[in-house]
Amino acid sequence: MCQDVPDLFYNSENESRSLRRRKETAAKKLCAQCPVIQQCRAHAVAHRELYGVWGGMSEAERHRLAGRVRTG
Template sequence: MTDVSRLPGPMIDAWDWQYQGACRDLDTELFFHPEGERGSTRRRRAANAKAICATCPVIEQCREYALSAQEPYGIWGGMTEEERREYVKSTARMRRAS
């Protein structure tokens, strides 16, 4: 018989948090900017998406996923692409400094 003890558990457990997301039934355009969107329009869309994230019961899991996967697009866990990149950079700088 094959030993499966070292294999990962069911994937549904890893992604189950998504079923509880405040964004689940909303239009993805709220969280992902269209090509060419700039300035105040982009800031307004991001602020609206972040307001939805602020009410989300799984914001921490979402943010953790986006940071660990280095999700390149969209608002995840209340953070924009730029905020996630800056967070990853600052965390790396702190690790190097210590």
């Protein structure tokens, strides 16, 4: 799923906030249908993945969960 559309799951610096939000929403929809969503999310949280949508969670959501402040 995500391997086929990696650009959807990661943002680049020159993207607007609205584009980022649209991409995150679309990525999360794919994650919601993924058979390994729970394992993927657990991996991302355990390994403190900083970037991209993993297991249906955005970067900002994982940062909040970890108690980090995201500045970018």
